[in-house]
Amino acid sequence: VVSMRTLKWVYPYQVEEKQTYEEKYGVKVKGTITDCTTVPDTLCDAYIEQHPELKQTYRHVEGVVLDLDGKPLYEAIVHAKGQRSKCTVTDSTGHFSFWLPRTYTKLEAYYEEYGLMGTLKNTDTTITDSSITIQMRK
Numbered sequence: 109v110v111s112m113r114t115l116k117w118v119y120p121y122q123v124e125e126k127q128t129y130e131e132k133y134g135v136k137v138k139g140t141i142t143d144c145t146t147v148p149d150t151l152c153d154a155y156i157e158q159h160p161e162l163k164q165t166y167r168h169v170e171g172v173v174l175d176l177d178g179k180p181l182y183e184a185i186v187h188a189k190g191q192r193s194k195c196t197v198t199d200s201t202g203h204f205s206f207w208l209p210r211t212y213t214k215l216e217a218y219y220e221e222y223g224l225m226g227t228l229k230n231t232d233t234t235i236t237d238s239s240i241t242i243q244m245r246k
Contacts, residue, residue, distance in 0.1 A: 151207040162207075170205040171240030173198050173217050175228065181219050181244065189214035189231065208235070217242045 156162050173184040180202025187195030188208050196206040215233040228244035 156207060165210055166207045167210050167235070167237065168205070169208050169215070169235055169240065170203070171242060172202045173204065173219070173230075173242045173244065174202060175219070175244055176246070178243070181228075184217055184219040184228075184242075184244070186215055186217045186242070188212040189216045215240065215242065217244065219244060 151162075151166065153168075156166070156168075173181045173186060175181050180200075181198055182200050182202065184198045184202070184204075185195055186198065186204045186206075187193075189212070191212065194206075194208055194212065196204045198204045213235055215230075215235055217230045217233065219228045221228075228246060230242050230244050233240060233242050
């Protein structure tokens, strides 16, 4: 299971370090370069296992997103209805998995593709404790 990750931006040199990329890595650069590192989401499965009391306020939501023909959608976005910051993206098999506060009762999903298909949406899927199948619509 892949957990959501948030990005932590690190600028060309840390203020306390006062060291440029050329000094630090021996590489000359033009313009601005930003290092980007990922930080594990605090609500990944491992974190919840270490803090079981969170299961009282959060639930594990998982399922699959299917296109109009019933085929799995890769990189469809699934989020709590009205809360785009509480989201995940489907994998190559259309599967999604993430933790949400129990106060959220509906999921929204969308998939944007250029060409004939256009944008697919599903805006009213009820969250349950079992696996959820989201069938997209135009």
